[in-house]
Amino acid sequence: MHLFVQQVINGVLLGGMFALMSIGLSLVFGIMKTANFAYGALYMLGGYVAYWSSVLLHAPYPVAVLAAFVVMFGAGILIEVAGFEPLRGNEDATLIFGLGLALVLRGGAILAWGSQSRFIATGGPGSVEIGSFIFPTARLWAGIASFAIVGAIYVLVSRTRWGRVMRAVADNARRASLLGINARVVYWLVFGLGTGLSAVACVFLIPVFSLSPTVDESALYIGFAVVILGGLGNIVGCAVAGMILGIVTTLAYGYTVSTIAPVFPLLVLVLTLVFRPQGLFGTRGRLA
Amino acid sequence: MSILFREATRRDVFRGSAKTAGALLLSTALGGRVAHAAVNTEKFLQNGKIAFGTILPLSGGFTVVSQPWIHAIQYAIEEINAVGGVKVGGQSYQVVNPIGDEMYSAAGGLAAFKKMAADNVHYTGGYVSVEAPAAVQGINVRNNAMLIEGITGKDLCLTNNTLRFYEYALAQATGPYMAHYAFHVLKARRVGSIELANTWGNDFYMSFRRTFEQLGGKMLERSFLEPSQTDYSAEISKMVNAKVDLFYIIMGDGPGSAVALQARNGGLSGIPLMAQGAWGPEMFQEAGGAPSIDGTVYPGARPYVTWDEAHTKLAARLHKDTNLWLNNWFWHGYDSTKIVLWAMEKANSPDPREVIRAIPAVATERANELMIRPQGAVTTKDKGVFLKIPMWLGRFNAKADFMKETALVPVEGEMYRGLPGWMPENWEGYTANPHSSKVNWYPTLDELLAMRKAAGEKIVSVSL
Amino acid sequence: MSDHPILRIEHVSSRFAGGSKLADISLSVQRGELVSILGANGAGKSTLLGVIAGLYRPSSGRILLEDRDITGLPAHQVVRAGVALAPQNHPVFENMSVTDNLALSDGGREEQILPLFPNLAAKRQQRAGRLSGGERQMLSMAQAMLTTPKICLFDEPSSGLAPKIVHEVFQTIRTLVDHGTTVLMVEQNARAALELADRAYVLEQGRIVLSGSSREISANDHVRRAYLGL
Numbered sequence: 001m002h003l004f005v006q007q008v009i010n011g012v013l014l015g016g017m018f019a020l021m022s023i024g025l026s027l028v029f030g031i032m033k034t035a036n037f038a039y040g041a042l043y044m045l046g047g048y049v050a051y052w053s054s055v056l057l058h059a060p061y062p063v064a065v066l067a068a069f070v071v072m073f074g075a076g077i078l079i080e081v082a083g084f085e086p087l088r089g090n091e092d093a094t095l096i097f098g099l100g101l102a103l104v105l106r107g108g109a110i111l112a113w114g115s116q117s118r119f120i121a122t123g124g125p126g127s128v129e130i131g132s133f134i135f136p137t138a139r140l141w142a143g144i145a146s147f148a149i150v151g152a153i154y155v156l157v158s159r160t161r162w163g164r165v166m167r168a169v170a171d172n173a174r175r176a177s178l179l180g181i182n183a184r185v186v187y188w189l190v191f192g193l194g195t196g197l198s199a200v201a202c203v204f205l206i207p208v209f210s211l212s213p214t215v216d217e218s219a220l221y222i223g224f225a226v227v228i229l230g231g232l233g234n235i236v237g238c239a240v241a242g243m244i245l246g247i248v249t250t251l252a253y254g255y256t257v258s259t260i261a262p263v264f265p266l267l268v269l270v271l272t273l274v275f276r277p278q279g280l281f282g283t284r285g286r287l288a
Numbered sequence: 289m290s291i292l293f294r295e296a297t298r299r300d301v302f303r304g305s306a307k308t309a310g311a312l313l314l315s316t317a318l319g320g321r322v323a324h325a326a327v328n329t330e331k332f333l334q335n336g337k338i339a340f341g342t343i344l345p346l347s348g349g350f351t352v353v354s355q356p357w358i359h360a361i362q363y364a365i366e367e368i369n370a371v372g373g374v375k376v377g378g379q380s381y382q383v384v385n386p387i388g389d390e391m392y393s394a395a396g397g398l399a400a401f402k403k404m405a406a407d408n409v410h411y412t413g414g415y416v417s418v419e420a421p422a423a424v425q426g427i428n429v430r431n432n433a434m435l436i437e438g439i440t441g442k443d444l445c446l447t448n449n450t451l452r453f454y455e456y457a458l459a460q461a462t463g464p465y466m467a468h469y470a471f472h473v474l475k476a477r478r479v480g481s482i483e484l485a486n487t488w489g490n491d492f493y494m495s496f497r498r499t500f501e502q503l504g505g506k507m508l509e510r511s512f513l514e515p516s517q518t519d520y521s522a523e524i525s526k527m528v529n530a531k532v533d534l535f536y537i538i539m540g541d542g543p544g545s546a547v548a549l550q551a552r553n554g555g556l557s558g559i560p561l562m563a564q565g566a567w568g569p570e571m572f573q574e575a576g577g578a579p580s581i582d583g584t585v586y587p588g589a590r591p592y593v594t595w596d597e598a599h600t601k602l603a604a605r606l607h608k609d610t611n612l613w614l615n616n617w618f619w620h621g622y623d624s625t626k627i628v629l630w631a632m633e634k635a636n637s638p639d640p641r642e643v644i645r646a647i648p649a650v651a652t653e654r655a656n657e658l659m660i661r662p663q664g665a666v667t668t669k670d671k672g673v674f675l676k677i678p679m680w681l682g683r684f685n686a687k688a689d690f691m692k693e694t695a696l697v698p699v700e701g702e703m704y705r706g707l708p709g710w711m712p713e714n715w716e717g718y719t720a721n722p723h724s725s726k727v728n729w730y731p732t733l734d735e736l737l738a739m740r741k742a743a744g745e746k747i748v749s750v751s752l
Numbered sequence: 753m754s755d756h757p758i759l760r761i762e763h764v765s766s767r768f769a770g771g772s773k774l775a776d777i778s779l780s781v782q783r784g785e786l787v788s789i790l791g792a793n794g795a796g797k798s799t800l801l802g803v804i805a806g807l808y809r810p811s812s813g814r815i816l817l818e819d820r821d822i823t824g825l826p827a828h829q830v831v832r833a834g835v836a837l838a839p840q841n842h843p844v845f846e847n848m849s850v851t852d853n854l855a856l857s858d859g860g861r862e863e864q865i866l867p868l869f870p871n872l873a874a875k876r877q878q879r880a881g882r883l884s885g886g887e888r889q890m891l892s893m894a895q896a897m898l899t900t901p902k903i904c905l906f907d908e909p910s911s912g913l914a915p916k917i918v919h920e921v922f923q924t925i926r927t928l929v930d931h932g933t934t935v936l937m938v939e940q941n942a943r944a945a946l947e948l949a950d951r952a953y954v955l956e957q958g959r960i961v962l963s964g965s966s967r968e969i970s971a972n973d974h975v976r977r978a979y980l981g982l
Contacts, residue, residue, distance in 0.1 A: 003529040010521040107347060114611045115352040116570040117542055126553035134528065136521070136553040161855070164848070168856050171845045178805060178839065179857040180831035180899050208553075209518050210546060212352075218518050253522035258512040259485050 006133055007254040008247060013135070015246025016143030017205060019239045021219050022226035023149055024198035030233015031170040031190045034084055035091075037098030039198060040220030041105035042079075046072040046199020047211040048109065051118050061122055068199040076195025077188045085187065102216060109213035117210040120203070138207035145204045149197060150239045157235060166190060170233070229269050231282025241280060244268065332410055332638035338374055338381045340365060340625060341404045343397055343424075344414040346389040352570055353416050353541060353617055354390075355610045360621030361385060361413055363602065365629070374632050381638075383629060388412075394419035398427075405431040410640050411628055412436065413621060418444065418486060425449050434640035435672075436624050441487030442729060445671075446722040451640050452672030453647060455624035457709025459488065459564075460717070462587050462679055463495025464733035465707050466562060469585065469681055470496075470534055471503040473701060474560045478506050480532030482523055482547055484539045484565070485512035492538045492564045494730040502732045508532055515543055520550045528555035537584075540565025540616075549580040560585065568615025569690040582686035585699065589709070591619045591659040592696040593680040598659065603691050613690040623658045627675070630654055647673050663747070666710055668718045678747075679709035712736065714743040756818070757782045758903050758934050759804070759835070764813030766803055773958040774799055777813070781903060781936050786929045788945040788966070789938045790979055791955035797938040798840055800955070801905045804936075805837035806830035817902065834902030838895070840911060842888040846881030853880050853891055857898040868927055869894045871920075886917035890924065897928065904928070906937040910944065922948055942979035946970050954979075 025039045036042075050068035053059040059067060083101065087093040127136045157163035166186060168176040173183040202215070209215060226245060230237025245265045252264035272280065332338070342361050344354035365383045368374065373382040386409060388400025397420020404412055405427075412428075413436035415421040421437050422444055428435045429451050438456045439445045445454060470476040479500060483489030489512070497507050508530040511523040524547075527535060535556055537547050544565055551561070561584040571581060591599065591614075602622075603614045627650055632638055635646035648665040655661050666674040681704040682696035698705050711717060720727045731739065740747070757780035766774040774796050781787045791797045802808045804815055806827035815823045822833050831837075845853050850872060854862060866873055869890045875883065880891060889909055896904050909925065910918040922944055929935055939945035946952055952969045954962035962972060969975055976982040 003525065006525045006529065007522055010525055014519055014521060110347065110351055115350075115355070116612065117352075117545065126557055127555060134525070134555040136550070138553060139521075164852050164856060167848060167852075168845050171847060172843055174807065174827070175839065175843050175845070176856070177827035178807075178831060178837050179895055180828050181856065182826075182828040184826075208550070210542070210549070212542065218516075249519070250522045253519075254526065257485070258514050258517060258523075262514070262517075 002132065003254075007250055009133055009135065010254075011247030011250035012243060013139040013143050013246070014250055015243035016146040017139065017208065017242075018222050018226050018246050019150060019242025020142055020146035020201040020204060021198075022223040022230075022238050022242060023146075023153060023235065024194035024196070024201065025223040026227045026230070026233055026235060026238045027153065027197065028191055028194035029227055030235075031166050032084075032187055033170075034088070034094060034191075035098070036084070036191075036194075037095060037220065038079070038101035038105065039098075039194075039223055040216030040218075041102035041109075042072060042076065042195050043198040043202045043219040043223075044109060044211070044213060044216040045075070045105055046195070047202035047206055047215065048113060048118075049199060050203040051120055051206070051211055054120050061120065064120065065200055065203045068203050069196040072199035073192040073196035076192040079195070080188050080191035084191065085184070102220070106213050106216055113213070115213055117212045118206070119210050120206045122207050136208070138204075142204045142208060145200070146242070147239070149200070150235060153197075153235050225265065225269055229272055229279055231279030234279070234281040237279060237281030244280075332408065333381065336381065337384045338376075338629075338632070338638055339384050339386055339404075339407070339409040339411070340629065341386045341388060341400075341409040341412040342414045342621075343388045343390050343400045343404070343412050343420065344416055345392045345396075346387070347391075350392050350416055352612065353566065354414070356568075356606060356612050356615055356618040357414060357416070357621045358387065359606055359609055360618040361625045363605065364622045364625035368626065368629050374629050374638075376632055376636055376638055390415060390417060390420045392417045392420070394423040396420060398423045401428070401431075401433070405433055410434060410638070413625060413628075418488070425452070428452070432640055434628065434644060436628060438620060439488070441489070441491045442717065442722045443487040444722075446717060446720075448670045449672050450670055451644060453624065453628065453644060454672060454674045455620060455627070456675065457587075457589075457677050457679055458674065458711050459491035460495045460715075460730060461709050461711050461736070462707070463492050463730070464499040464736055465679075465681065465704060466536075466564075466585075466587065467496045467499035467503065467505070468733055469699065469701070469704055470536075470560075470562060471500060471505050473699070473704075474534055474562075474585070476505060476534035476560065478508055478530065478532045479534045479536055480509045480511075480527035480530060481507065481536040481538060482511040482513055482520070484543075485514060489538045491730075493536075496536065498730045499732045502734070513539060513543060513547070517543060518546065520547050521554055523547075524551050524554040524556060527551070532556070532559065534560050534562060536562045536564075538564040540567055541571070545571040545581060548584065552580040562586070566616045567684065568617065569613040569688075569695045570615065579686070581684055584684045585681055586684060586696065587679045587681050587709075588616065588696045589619060589660045589677050589679060590706075591623075592616065593682045593694055593698045595692075595694045599694075600692060607691060613695075619659055623660045623662075624675075626658060627651055627654075627662075644673055647675075651675055663708075666713050666718065671718060674710055676708065676710040678706040680705050680707075708740070708745075708747050712739040712743045712745050714739060758818055759936065760816040761804065762814045762816070764800075764803060764810045764815065766799060766808060766810045774803065774810070775958045777955075777958075777960055779953055779960065779963070781934060783934055784929070784932055785951065786925070786935045786937065786949045788949035788952040789936070789955055790942050790945060790952055790969075790975070791938075792978075793940070795955045796958040797955055798907055799958075801837055801907050801936070801938055804830075805835055805905060807837075831899050831901075834900070835905065836896035836899045836901035836903075837905040838889075838892040838907065838909070840907040842885065842892040842909075844880040844883070844888050844891050844895075846879065848880055849876070850878055850880055850883070850891060851876045854894060854898060857895045861898055861900060865894060865897045868897070868931065869924065884917075885913050886920060889913065889917075889921050893924065893928070897933070901933075903934040903936060906935060906939075908938055908940060910939060910941050918944065942975070946980075 028036050046068045049071045050064040053067040054064040083097050127134050165181055169183045169186045177183050226241045230241030248268050249265045252261035342358055344358055365385050369382050373380045390397045401424045410433045415437045418440050435452045439454050483493045509526045537544055563584050563586045567586050631643045631646040631650045634650050635642040648667055651662040652664040660677050663676045680698045682698045685697050688695045716727050759781040761779045764777045789797050803810050806825050809824050817833055822830055872890050909921050946966045949966045951965050953960050
């Protein structure tokens with residue numbers, strides 16, 4: 001029983017990390033309907049921004065997080081303007097552009113920085129014990145960040161003027177433009193925000209998973225799994241789906257062997273799509 | 289593929305072999321033509337030069353593994369070319385080094401191999417995945433091409449193949465020593481383990497387990513991992529719950545260090561770690577990685593535990609070329625390339641069928657010119673040649689300056705220093721079907737020593 | 753016609769506007785006027801409003817808003833310049849409340865505008881997706897009004913609505929005009945449109961074939977036959 005509870009705790013923490021990984025993707029998917037296949041690569045790039053600002057500029061951890069967000073926010077806008085915007089409406093081209101960009105970024109990262117794993121030390125104890133349960137510190141922070149960001153995005157989208165504008169553009173960009181809303185700028189900012197948040201997620205996960213040019217893969221796969229399970233573009237769905245996949249993954253690894261464990265979260269995904277194709281929280285076009 | 293590398297899972301192998309089956313059929317038709325043509329000695333030369341090909345992934349996550357290896361083969365060839373090349377039949381030949389992309393897959397490795405075979409390349413080294421060499425093993429003999437690779441576990445490396453040269457130790461030989469050290473020196477009684485889910489991981493686990501249990505220890509919570517896995521919290525919590533007093537990580541490269549890091553942060557902060565697989569300086573060069581794997585006990589060949597001018601020179605060159613440090617992979621390519629090229633001179637022929645027979649003599653006679661100091665080689669009747677390399681158990685020193693000193697400090701105790709990393713020549717495994725249940729595939733340390741004694745095997749002590 | 757209309761369209765043509773073809777259209781709307789554009793399906797009425805609102809770029813010609821050239825400006829800038837379009841089929845943001853829908857375009861004039869739409873005031877907390885067709889049209893027009901426009905463009909305000917509701921919608925439009933709003937309206941219901949409007953243009957196959965006061969247009973034989981069914 002004790003072990004089971006510990007595994008559930010592990011699952012919740014992993015779920016928080018999964019949610020964190022997918023918030024940026026969900027935001028862009030929900031508002032812009034853009035399936036960004038470069039998401040994982042941008043996530044990875046954000047990690048490197050934090051890593052190099054920490055190593056070369058000796059930036060403290062919070063500053064590194066901020067730097068990653070700001071730089072990748074700008075990079076996101078640039079990629080939207082130069083890449084996704086001209087292709088909007090052409091889903092094949094969008095897909096290929098995203099995949100191509102991912103390949104270029106990953107290959108470039110390997111060439112520029114090598115393929116070895118990098119790490120940002122956060123200091124302090126590796127884990128804390130509450131009762132007799134173990135909470136790895138880095139995962140705890142990632143989980144806290146995850147819920148803080150999900151909460152902040154939820155409030156932003158559902159309670160603020162800016163969020164209202166985002167929802168309007170998500171629903172019908174042309175109608176929104178007829179009310180004086182510059183949908184292009186909203187897209188830029190949303191893509192920038194999504195990319196910036198992916199970078200923040202990566203930085204929070206470096207102390208858990210380390211950083212290498214190939215972390216993009218898991219971020220992309222997990223991101224899409226969470227976003228699809230939660231309901232496209234639903235931020236709260238993101239958190240819940242992350243949690244479900246985290247717990248299912250952990251229990252699967254805990255009570256089966258690693259060769260078949262990955263099947264279980266996929267099974268949850270497939271079954272959900274069979275019985276609820278719009279995802280857990282998906283209602284057409286609903287965002288928050 | 290190699291003992292030192294991240295291997296694919298059993299599932300990957302199955303999946304890969306399905307794909308390979310098709311490729312193999314095709315290759316029968318294409319490869320056959322090449323094989324017939326290849327008997328002519330002239331054909332061993334490519335424009336008057338000898339070709340030694342490298343087949344390794346050129347992109348993706350495994351470049352951290354393949355880059356040092358690719359460069360190691362290249363440096364070895366350059367050194368030999370610089371002193372006049374390979375002398376065969378009274379003539380000197382320069383060696384060229386075509387490089388093929390393994391793509392970490394059966395299809396990639398097979399395509400690269402077949403291209404080389406068609407170009408009269410009769411020596412290919414490298415192979416980091418399990419799938420690629422498993423696929424190439426089906427056609428290398430027919431193409432009269434020598435496969436120079438690491439080991440992958442008995443199921444794959446004890447199949448029939450006369451043109452295969454394993455440049456590394458068998459798991460069965462070192463596992464018992466690891467168990468002995470764990471029990472007697474680290475005083476471990478309850479060992480938890482996680483292994484790469486394939487024949488390589490299984491070999492290490494089983495050979496460790498036989499001896500450890502015989503000594504009176506317990507193996508608990510045997511766990512498996514996949515190369516693509518990133519989270520190990522479930523497995524680690526099981527170890528914590530089972531109160532293991534030593535954690536054995538049978539996996540190298542990124543996943544290995546991730547396991548170690550997550551173990552340290554997940555409740556296994558105080559117990560010793562043992563490891564198998566590739567644990568180069570990259571694994572703990574970063575501040576966060578170092579404490580998590582510092583002190584990990586890991587077996588290495590001589591170049592890992594000693595350091596001289598040659599190391600310094602090669603380290604500087606490799607670091608300049610790749611930004612990486614000397615690691616396990618490097619020596620794989622570096623020494624085995626030299627052994628093969630020297631064996632050509634010894635056999636006075638560029639024909640792999642003759643060259644492979646000359647390897648044991650070269651490995652004995654020229655051992656002192658090599659970094660790994662082999663003690664000859666085991667020539668099997670139809671399973672290829674296994675190099676006899678002495679192994680040292682060492683501890684990782686995270687504080688080492690990887691450009692100037694070894695990262696692996698040999699442990700105390702005579703028996704763990706320079707232990708034989710090969711199975712005795714009278715071991716029935718060398719001749720049996722790898723799936724036969726009659727063979728003692730995982731002898732204990734006592735059984736191993738008895739076998740060596742019966743074989744009259746002389747183990748020359750190697751001092752550092 | 754005075755010399756300073758609010759909206760002046762000069763020789764506008766549009767070939768690839770994503771809608772119907774427009775050929776050399778010129779028209780103008782004076783301050784406080786309600787002008788109707790009549791025409792059959794596919795005559796280019798909605799395309800014309802789309803070109804004015806900045807949804808499509810004309811291939812030639814000029815669009816002037818109080819002497820300011822707004823030709824080719826993107827839609828959101830045209831809105832800011834003072835042209836508000838309430839599109840056909842009254843699309844609203846269905847997942848948002850009526851209040852949120854209104855807040856999107858609110859320039860702080862809600863207090864003045866909302867009393868003109870009494871039906872909406874009672875349903876402000878409802879999700880816009882649950883409004884009836886007539887209420888959506890009201891909401892759509894209110895949204896347009898809230899952008900503080902110099903001129904409102906209404907595209908087929910009666911489409912898809914029950915006759916009783918159509919009457920209400922036209923009443924509301926009349927009220928807006930009586931309160932000083934300038935309106936350019938496209939409408940298939942020619943009879944109602946001519947009753948409501950001060951002036952009208954008749955659009956056929958992308959060309960203006962007739963223009964004049966509502967009375968003149970109503971009296972035209974062609975219009976009587978083709979549009980009024982008399």
